[in-house]
Amino acid sequence: MDLFGTAGIRGSVEERVTPELALAVGRAVAAEMRATESDGTREGGAAREPEIVLARDGRVSGAALAAAMEAGLASGGVRVCRAGQLPTPALAHASQGRYGVMLTASHNPPADNGIKLFRDGSEFDREAERAVEERVAAEQPAAGWDEWTTTERVDTLGGYLDDVAAYAARFGADLDGLRIAVDCGNGMSAPATPTVLRRLGAEVVTLNGNVDGHFPGRGSKPTPETLRDLRAFVADANEGVAEPGRPGADGDSEGFAFAIGHDGDADRIVIVDADGEVVHEDTVLAILAERYTRESDADDPVVVTTPNASGRIDERVREAGGRVERVRLGALHEGIAAVRADAAADETTDTSVVFAAEPWKHIHVAFGGWIDGVVSAAVIARLVADVGLESLREPITERPYRKVSVDCPDEDKADVMDRLATTLPEAFSDATVDTDHGVRLEFADASWTLVRPSGTEPYVRVYAESDDVDALVGDVAGIVEDAVAEAA
């Protein structure tokens, strides 16, 4: 059974992520926890069962799925702490020192839901997911009746917000009246991001700050299109304002310094500038990646990112004295673990992962091993308060970007990619080649191209970012077409 995709278990609650599935997964997770944690630290039959904290986002289906998950976990014999509605990063934070399960479909439409599993602040890796899949397939039975548990309620949001505020205070400057607009998209950032920013001193105006699982205010995925209300709001408010969002001589602020959009469960963040334009996601990554690299006192600071992330990140990280490692989409936590494993094997260098991110999703490693859009909001706000968003963007080169798809039957993909692993490096002999996740070529000026087979459709995708992107994409696509023709 292949329950887990790149984003955990996710799908329609009527057909896929049903209460029946949630119960089965809960039962499987409980059994897996008991198998893993039976370390016999307590004598006399007085062992404490392993513990898991359970939360859900604001979706309509969340309460029923949480009850089913609770039934599976409790009849599986583990201790369950019900945390109610939370942003995903707050659940991850609460899973430190125990397990966690989050019911969320992130930015999917309202009819969907999903299941994300955490252990001690990190998402389950593939191996752990497979163990759960196998138990679900084997219809894991309940624990003995006298091992079933009664659940407890916990309130964890307050402690999370305390920790975020304390962490962000290390960066930049006091917000001190900075005006920020936040579009919560009726999702779980609503009780988190605006509160943290206000506590740090900002004046926050929210759009769609009421939690509503129908996502009535805008699509649940924050895109330039779905954020049009926010963008217009900011642009109009800033018209004719000299220093938008900053206190003037009278102490009052007009307009907004910048704006923030989140998805339904607040792992994802989009930054909108004072003109109402979305700041490119890779530029946001580059700002944070450079900052974390520069501040690190390790000899070998490493930023982990994904193949589709821009070379501008590499550029800034290199400039700051670090290096970039890439890992497949949805596997940042595995990438961090891999770098650490390598570092542990090599005692001669002081290597440290300082940041890990894929577009819109940031792991602030010093805070915790999970994607956290609320921390991103707080840290970026402090940085903006210090020097302004424009200064942060200034050193970053944004080159034109394009993506095209070349027809390729599914059965030929492996063959085509094999051929490209040879023909592409031959065609661009000056490029650095990386074939870990497709074929990625990077050039001296940090422009790059990535070729990889689509996972779901009969295409090979070509991505490129370059000052002359059309020429580069044209050349590469031609080589791909040749490979497809030869493979047929």
Next chain:
Amino acid sequence: MDLFGTAGIRGSVEERVTPELALAVGRAVAAEMRATESDGTREGGAAREPEIVLARDGRVSGAALAAAMEAGLASGGVRVCRAGQLPTPALAHASQGRYGVMLTASHNPPADNGIKLFRDGSEFDREAERAVEERVAAEQPAAGWDEWTTTERVDTLGGYLDDVAAYAARFGADLDGLRIAVDCGNGMSAPATPTVLRRLGAEVVTLNGNVDGHFPGRGSKPTPETLRDLRAFVADANEGVAEPGRPGADGDSEGFAFAIGHDGDADRIVIVDADGEVVHEDTVLAILAERYTRESDADDPVVVTTPNASGRIDERVREAGGRVERVRLGALHEGIAAVRADAAADETTDTSVVFAAEPWKHIHVAFGGWIDGVVSAAVIARLVADVGLESLREPITERPYRKVSVDCPDEDKADVMDRLATTLPEAFSDATVDTDHGVRLEFADASWTLVRPSGTEPYVRVYAESDDVDALVGDVAGIVEDAVAEAA
């Protein structure tokens, strides 16, 4: 599928009454509620969903099963009020004006649990149960995602106890320091019966008054054997006490006027006298039946009971000017409905069901249409405070009772019972015959015998109560053996 037995759905939580089943039953009940209640009383798409209150007894498996049931109901689109742990009669009380579901296995061992369904204070009848069974068999799917509900918590015990206290106050006399011992058997009577009796003025000492789903104090079924601690406690405390449990000249009471034992969910009650002896269950029925009949101002007061209940009930009810109707075990609520249907059809007589009971289980019709051991405790305590337990028992004739089993293959049972329907009345031509539930013969002195096939074992059972019970049982068993021989 044959989910429901005479006591609802009941069995091992590991094998039969699993969270998976609870979820499926919840989904089925929700669909059935919506099918039944869609009466369109609200305009403009603003209909309120039908509502159900959900409770559980103190069993270890209760919390997990309740979560599964909640998941089924909420994803089925009905409004769910979670009432936590309750005695079964308190849940029935809370189901008035809506639906109710009780997770309890009553007096079964701790590894079991069960599901009881209520509508407006009465258990589901067979037709409603069958509708649920069919939906479970058909794997009732979830409601549309946007109809799923979020559950609410409710506290209903306080209101129930208020109502019980107010109802009981109609009977007998103030308790005024009467001492009563109550063995709660670690079940759900613990937060109910002692509280009500104390509020009514009693001095209550409890045994096993801590709720514990392991039932550590005694077996969960109250029998003369499992109640031996209680019986010894009362007997020893009363040794040499003139008026046990009643305030003496100094205002203090010594010993106990009587004692009470409940099962795990407080529908069942056992009365123990001041000597530590269990009062026969039929005698308790007779006391209440006579009282309710005598107090009725209907022309035709009716008491509903079951075939295995003693003729002493008929004797007392007749004496008080009423009549008795019998219905199969576990179906008192259907018996009440049947009498009422007959009464409604016949406008010439003023018929009223004043009480319904089977051994240990009493429906106080004027209070509500459910079995209620807490009300029984309160009412009997007030009656005892008034005239003493001995005066209540005095008019009731307790004849010797016996029960024997005659071997009979399952496949012959129908034939045997057919034969007996003829041969038994022939053999006892002076008896009144009732063949509605087996063959029951009643004699002029209220002695009686009942012959019926066992539902689960290869026997035909013979019950009898008579001054010369051995002779009567011998005669009847002989006739049964003849019928078995002929049928073979």
Next chain:
Amino acid sequence: MDLFGTAGIRGSVEERVTPELALAVGRAVAAEMRATESDGTREGGAAREPEIVLARDGRVSGAALAAAMEAGLASGGVRVCRAGQLPTPALAHASQGRYGVMLTASHNPPADNGIKLFRDGSEFDREAERAVEERVAAEQPAAGWDEWTTTERVDTLGGYLDDVAAYAARFGADLDGLRIAVDCGNGMSAPATPTVLRRLGAEVVTLNGNVDGHFPGRGSKPTPETLRDLRAFVADANEGVAEPGRPGADGDSEGFAFAIGHDGDADRIVIVDADGEVVHEDTVLAILAERYTRESDADDPVVVTTPNASGRIDERVREAGGRVERVRLGALHEGIAAVRADAAADETTDTSVVFAAEPWKHIHVAFGGWIDGVVSAAVIARLVADVGLESLREPITERPYRKVSVDCPDEDKADVMDRLATTLPEAFSDATVDTDHGVRLEFADASWTLVRPSGTEPYVRVYAESDDVDALVGDVAGIVEDAVAEAA
């Protein structure tokens, strides 16, 4: 002691509305409830204590004050249902059939809080408030220790929203994709108004929809100034849109049909039109007043309002066949009671109060006897969906309005008002005169003037609305100055 102002008890939580005061008021209310409700309906000492439901708005001080109030009520011996955070109208709704207490300072700044008392859906009248004041002054002691109560949690918001949606569905047309912007001001309308509008079919975008007791988004009082973000948002979104907020040919809506602003506890509502302009509060009153009058089938439909409310209301109500009665500010519930008392005394006419309102605050009498901004939002949205906001405003004449203050020492006010009661009617012999609350003159074209002493400052105020308002105000102010001079 003079605890209650026109808006109940209200003030700084550090100095006036402290936990100590909340405890004292809770104790006093409990004692008053017990004195009022001791009706002996239960026998045998089994009386149920009177019940009160307790809620708070989203202010920072709310939780601590609620705990203090709970302590006062519970040690006063009444049953307390804790309802958590609610809009004031939802608490009023929940107080039906029992008592209610709401901790809110409505639109006051965040450092304030307040106490509003309800009985059966209506605010306490002066007499009941005085009884509480006297008990607070007398330091009402606790009830006997064995009468103290334990509180229960209740969830009442869901039922309220159901009822609002069902009620609003009687009016206008389906919302069916109508786009509406709602500025919740970080207050308690956030979980109510957007939800109801969405359920009725609207597409709702919220501003400041996250509940935050610091009111970070805007001032807690909705004024044209504090609503500037909302107004700009709507105006900009509607630029160049043909039918703002209505679905076009493609089924999608652009812009907003209108917008809504609430205060901190959602009793008050401000309507903003598609141009981003605030609709005059008296015009909103006139729309609703006319609608309710027209729909009434009473012979004598009455609208209750306050002296400062415009003659345009009278004009529309008269046009619809009803009449207007005025009562002092903050006393609409007393005005309703007075009209009903008169009606009860006169059996010849079928009089019915159909609506009661003061600027921004509306009592929808058929729904309940409290001010309810959530119902106003839902009803107005349905009316707008039907015919558009402009059509609703069209028949209403909005004349120029002015307010001036004439100096007058406090000690002369009574004398001055006495003189004006004579001189003003003499000066405007064609006007209808009403001297119940100051001196109010109304002219044939529904223009009017009101003269009354300020309650807090050394002025007599002159209000006027007229096509030639400067002339009218000038004339009236001259007469007032004469009276002041004569009185000196």
Next chain:
Amino acid sequence: MDLFGTAGIRGSVEERVTPELALAVGRAVAAEMRATESDGTREGGAAREPEIVLARDGRVSGAALAAAMEAGLASGGVRVCRAGQLPTPALAHASQGRYGVMLTASHNPPADNGIKLFRDGSEFDREAERAVEERVAAEQPAAGWDEWTTTERVDTLGGYLDDVAAYAARFGADLDGLRIAVDCGNGMSAPATPTVLRRLGAEVVTLNGNVDGHFPGRGSKPTPETLRDLRAFVADANEGVAEPGRPGADGDSEGFAFAIGHDGDADRIVIVDADGEVVHEDTVLAILAERYTRESDADDPVVVTTPNASGRIDERVREAGGRVERVRLGALHEGIAAVRADAAADETTDTSVVFAAEPWKHIHVAFGGWIDGVVSAAVIARLVADVGLESLREPITERPYRKVSVDCPDEDKADVMDRLATTLPEAFSDATVDTDHGVRLEFADASWTLVRPSGTEPYVRVYAESDDVDALVGDVAGIVEDAVAEAA
């Protein structure tokens, strides 16, 4: 102001420990916590407020007082975790790493209640109590409005029971079917002691195991008299049983190995033997003191106890290689602190407090610094399971005990005690003298006498334990009378 007695704040809820007082104490404690804990460990204004956990016992007044305490704490600006009903030791356990407040009057009658304060598992010392008293006297005002907090619910009982079970498992043997009777006295031991014993393998029968703040089952203070039901129950059940409470050849147990009585909040424990007799409280102390001393691997194991505790403790502790220190009643935690302070000053010896106790109240130092009757129950049960209660008592010499009172005017007490500090040692030159808390003489055979003035009545008390106690008391009382005569 002298709020705190030897047992914290305690008294009638109508007159002394009112909600008003609870609010004032809560406010004072919050201010004191903030003054003490302001350690500035968090930057950027993001400090986390100090935290306190709040619980109550089962008294009727508990809910209202807890609400008042919560109001005081929350308006004082500290974080409050509401833990509901708990035994006092469970609250102390939960206060580790933070503060704690327990609302309990321990064994006082039901009309009383009280306040006990904890910091990190230990009761407040006198200095901390005085700081609170001063703030209450000074009417500590609320914190600034924006520092008021919202409280959280926590469930802590489960974790406490886990820890008790794990701790007890270090001692003695598995309970394995041992039968134990527990009289919970309707107090807070009900959800704790029986559960722990059952989890450890015992068969537990409870008396008065339903929590009821009226203490209907027996007086709230466990004495030989109030425990008469329990004692008779055990004695009768054990009549004729060879090995009471131990599994026979058939695996079933009859009777009870021993029995336990607790007070209302489970800090106090009384042990009843298999004959239904109360085991002397000092004997229980001696059993535990010896065991802890013997198991210690410190060079200088110390047991802390009070002056009225018997010499048999000293005897057993000495035998096991340790020593005893005494401290005034109600100040065991201060005695522990004093011994530790001395030990810290002297680096040459390895001193360790291994146990601290006064009659009926035991601090299991290795478990935590609070009095804990639940741990006592679990540890003693394990010891009994190992060797039987009789073997545990066997080495302990129980000498006759007497207490007499000698008349002495209050104003002469100081003078009299001064004289006795000289005359008593002179009269008994072979005794060891301790004048820290009255005058205490101990003889070579561990017999002893203590003379001290009553704190509340015009007496000097003489306590003595000796094989010839009448002679010893006679001699001492004579010397006291002489001193009184001389002082007059």
